[in-house]
Amino acid sequence: MQIEAPALLITDDDRAFRETLQGVFAPRGYRTLLAGDGEEALSIVRNEEVHLVLLDMHMPKLTGLETLRRVKRFKAILPCILLSAQLDELVIEQARSAQAFSVLAKPVTMSQITGVVRQALERTYNWTDRRGGPASV
Secondary structure, eight states, X not given: OOOSSOEEEEEOSOHHHHHHHHHHHGGGTOEXXXXXXXXXXXXXXXXXXXXXXXXXXXXXXXXXXXXXXXXXXXXXTOOEEEEESSOOHHXXXXXXXXXXXXXXXXXXXXXXXXXXXXXXXXXXXXXXXXXXXXXXX
């Protein structure tokens, strides 16, 4: 499946962080969708075209890990990237077993997050960046 403008779902209970990521990705040609918690993210994934999900680990209602597991039940191909300010080996292992594409520690750098997103889109959808070459990290 080839995609032109990837749709990213940014899920974090911190509105400022969501909007910061939106400000990073929207000018780069991504369509950005925002969710404040895991339940809202699940609703969006069920009702919208989404190519990648960014998930904060610690959110009310559902954690990022619980949301990731539920997303994978009905959209197994959808790459999910888990972010957490409190990463430990257990969380990393649980995320890997839940088929997270990647796990990133907050705070993340712009190059770190944009690189992992490009890599996930390239591997999942054979997506190439807007410069015409293969997406690179």
